[in-house]
Amino acid sequence: MIDVKNVTKRFGEGQAAVTALEDVSLTIPEGSFFTLLGPSGCGKTTLLRLIAGFELPSEGEIALDGESIGHLAPNNRPVNTVFQNYALFPHMSVARNVGFGLEMLKRPKAEIDSTITEMLDLVQLGEFATRRVDQLSGGQQQRVALARALAPRPKVLLLDEPLSALDLKLRKGMQSELKRLQHETGITFVFVTHDQGEALAMSDRIAVMSAGSVRQVGTPEEIYTAPKSRFVADFIGDTNIVNATLLGFDGDAAKIRFGEGKPLTIHTASTLLEPGPVHVALRPETIRVVEESAETALLRGEVVDSTYFGAGSQMLVRLEDGVSVHVQVSTPRPVGSRVGLECDTSMLHVLED
Amino acid sequence: MAGVAHIPQPDAASRLLAAQAERARQRRRTRLFLLAPGLGIIGIFGLFPLSIALVYSFLEPGTYGGVEWTFSYDAYVQFLFERDIFDDTLTFNSAYLQIFGRSFGLAITTMIGTLILGFPVAYFIAARPQEQRNFWLFAITLPFWTNLLIRTYSMLLIVRDEGFVNLTLMNIGLISEPIEMLYTDGAVLAGLVYSYLPFMILPIYASLEKFDFSLLEAGHDLYATRTQVFRHIIIPITRPGIAAGCVLVLIPALGAYITPELLGGGKKLMIGNLIALQFGSGRNWPFGAAAALILMAVVLIALLVSLRAGASKEGGHG
Numbered sequence: 001m002i003d004v005k006n007v008t009k010r011f012g013e014g015q016a017a018v019t020a021l022e023d024v025s026l027t028i029p030e031g032s033f034f035t036l037l038g039p040s041g042c043g044k045t046t047l048l049r050l051i052a053g054f055e056l057p058s059e060g061e062i063a064l065d066g067e068s069i070g071h072l073a074p075n076n077r078p079v080n081t082v083f084q085n086y087a088l089f090p091h092m093s094v095a096r097n098v099g100f101g102l103e104m105l106k107r108p109k110a111e112i113d114s115t116i117t118e119m120l121d122l123v124q125l126g127e128f129a130t131r132r133v134d135q136l137s138g139g140q141q142q143r144v145a146l147a148r149a150l151a152p153r154p155k156v157l158l159l160d161e162p163l164s165a166l167d168l169k170l171r172k173g174m175q176s177e178l179k180r181l182q183h184e185t186g187i188t189f190v191f192v193t194h195d196q197g198e199a200l201a202m203s204d205r206i207a208v209m210s211a212g213s214v215r216q217v218g219t220p221e222e223i224y225t226a227p228k229s230r231f232v233a234d235f236i237g238d239t240n241i242v243n244a245t246l247l248g249f250d251g252d253a254a255k256i257r258f259g260e261g262k263p264l265t266i267h268t269a270s271t272l273l274e275p276g277p278v279h280v281a282l283r284p285e286t287i288r289v290v291e292e293s294a295e296t297a298l299l300r301g302e303v304v305d306s307t308y309f310g311a312g313s314q315m316l317v318r319l320e321d322g323v324s325v326h327v328q329v330s331t332p333r334p335v336g337s338r339v340g341l342e343c344d345t346s347m348l349h350v351l352e353d
Numbered sequence: 354m355a356g357v358a359h360i361p362q363p364d365a366a367s368r369l370l371a372a373q374a375e376r377a378r379q380r381r382r383t384r385l386f387l388l389a390p391g392l393g394i395i396g397i398f399g400l401f402p403l404s405i406a407l408v409y410s411f412l413e414p415g416t417y418g419g420v421e422w423t424f425s426y427d428a429y430v431q432f433l434f435e436r437d438i439f440d441d442t443l444t445f446n447s448a449y450l451q452i453f454g455r456s457f458g459l460a461i462t463t464m465i466g467t468l469i470l471g472f473p474v475a476y477f478i479a480a481r482p483q484e485q486r487n488f489w490l491f492a493i494t495l496p497f498w499t500n501l502l503i504r505t506y507s508m509l510l511i512v513r514d515e516g517f518v519n520l521t522l523m524n525i526g527l528i529s530e531p532i533e534m535l536y537t538d539g540a541v542l543a544g545l546v547y548s549y550l551p552f553m554i555l556p557i558y559a560s561l562e563k564f565d566f567s568l569l570e571a572g573h574d575l576y577a578t579r580t581q582v583f584r585h586i587i588i589p590i591t592r593p594g595i596a597a598g599c600v601l602v603l604i605p606a607l608g609a610y611i612t613p614e615l616l617g618g619g620k621k622l623m624i625g626n627l628i629a630l631q632f633g634s635g636r637n638w639p640f641g642a643a644a645a646l647i648l649m650a651v652v653l654i655a656l657l658v659s660l661r662a663g664a665s666k667e668g669g670h671g
Contacts, residue, residue: 052570052574053573053574054570054573054574073573074570074573074574075573075574075575075576075577075578079574080574080575081570081571081574083567083570083571085565085567087565087567087568087570087571088571089568089571089572089586089590090565090568090590091589091590100572100575100577100585101575101576104575104576104577104578104581104585105576148575149574149575152575152576
């Protein structure tokens with residue numbers, strides 16, 4: 001288990017200092033596939049490098065299984081990294097690359113040799129042991145990098161956007177491969193990516209980051225269906241953000257209403273908000289189109305566009321206050337017609353900002 | 354042409370082959386044409402004088418310099434033996450071997466000195482951001498703007514008894530009498546290291562320039578200490594640059610002439626000075642030519658051996 005406690009990381013000194021991470025706290029459960037997700041510059045790679053030991057925190061503490069590791073050198077941490085550009089040693093064979101960590105740990109030769117064989121089999125590169133790394137394809141180099149980082153049996157494996165250099169088809173294959181490896185080895189994987197699809201597909205838990213802080217941590221389902229903030233809702237998948245008025249709280253349920261409509265009671269994770277105008281997120285696939293006059297309609301508007309995409313159509317509906325909403329339907333209404341939109345109130349989420 | 358349609362397949366194939374052969378010939382001609390000027394210069398100014406030296410080394414010295422056109426391998430015998438003036442018996446003479454040994458010792462020390470000083474500099478430049486590197490490279494090549502002779506003279510002024518170093522040390526009271534630095538082996542070594550340092554820095558920089566610094570992080574990440582990263586990652590990857598730098602320093606340092614003459618005062622003969630002496634006041638051209646050729650042969654053999662050793666080491670990695 002990794003405990004990141006109030007970690008701040010600044011680069012540079014004084015006036016020119018840039019804060020890459022601001023008071024980040026995070027718990028990464030043991031044996032989980034944990035993803036740090038965010039746009040470039042959000043600090044996710046910095047956090048990974050802090051865990052690896054390539055950077056030291058300006059403030060705060062990082063602990064692994066209760067032991068503080070925040071100020072140890074990388075070679076003293078039971079943590080290994082798969083680099084974005086793989087960083088394989090070009091002057092060594094595939095086998096020596098894989099065995100390098102154990103060699104540095106001064107393990108017996110027999111153990112090193114058997115681990116190399118085992119690891120190369122694990123990543124299905126058994127027959128490539130004697131090759132030079134520059135004779136391998138990008139996908140194969142990726143697997144060597146994985147085998148090299150797994151060979152010393154680290155407690156935590158860090159992966160810095162390892163799939164970004166691969167083409168789409170290889171990437172899909174490596175996604176399930178990584179899941180399999182994580183499952184078979186039981187090692188905690190900390191995976192950095194800016195690709196929300198990748199994060200949703202692979203992770204046990206996701207931490208969504210932006211501008212140097214963690215915005216939300218949860219399972220892929222939680223992150224997708226119950227985004228806490230406008231940023232998370234926007235960043236993960238397609239989402240609609242509509243205006244509403246928060247009337248107040250009733251226990252842990254919030255009372256809101258759209259425009260002049262009737263008050264609705266919805267669950268919310270946050271009771272910190274002040275009554276007044278708020279944003280509400282709703283996913284395109286949870287919305288149903290009904291007649292404008294229907295009693296159940298929560299929102300009303302005019303169809304302004306409709307796009308066919310094979311499995312269905314995506315309609316763009318402009319609401320009365322000018323906000324546009326995407327709706328997925330099987331049979332679209334004609335452009336220009338007025339429609340009502342309804343959805344289960346459990347699918348509505350009040351956003352914090 | 355009506356016949357075109359009837360041309361059988363094998364004929365088309367053979368025509369294709371002929372065209373390919375013609376193109377290959379053309380390429381060879383172009384290559385030869387491009388090589389010609391370089392080969393010409395090497396031939397005229399390299400191989401031709403070398404042949405003259407080879408021929409001269411097998412002749413007899415003329416009384417007032419030059420050569421007598423009589424075949425003799427005396428020059429080579431003279432290198433190892435002393436001929437008795439009266440009865441022509443040969444006794445072993447190690448004087449010239451000692452000169453060779455001293456020169457090799459000095460050249461190897463120079464090489465090690467430039468390597469120790471040059472590697473960190475090359476590493477420093479390679480680790481700078483791209484836009485700053487040209488400035489540092491420019492700074493490294495700056496000494497070439499002044500003639501080596503003048504630079505060596507200025508070193509002489511700095512290290513002599515009334516020179517800058519001694520005067521400064523005496524003025525601040527660290528020493529009461531000047532330290533004798535000029536005309537010592539140390540002065541020659543310092544001069545050689547100074548002169549040849551850029552030849553060590555530049556090839557090492559060239560091999561470090563392409564170096565992927567994330568390999569260092571990968572090494573640290575995989576439990577290597579700083580020393581181990583240096584030994585197992587930096588050194589092997591930059592080995593070609595280090596080898597090139599060593600060759601570029603060792604060979605000219607072996608034949609160095611100006612520096613030992615000026616800073617060493619010519620007190621101890623080096624190969625370069627020995628050879629120069631034979632063509633000058635020594636008036637023994639064949640012996641000078643023989644000494645030069647022996648030096649060349651030794652260097653060639655040493656290079657071939659080290660190349661072979663390097664190649665087999667590379668193979669061992671594969």
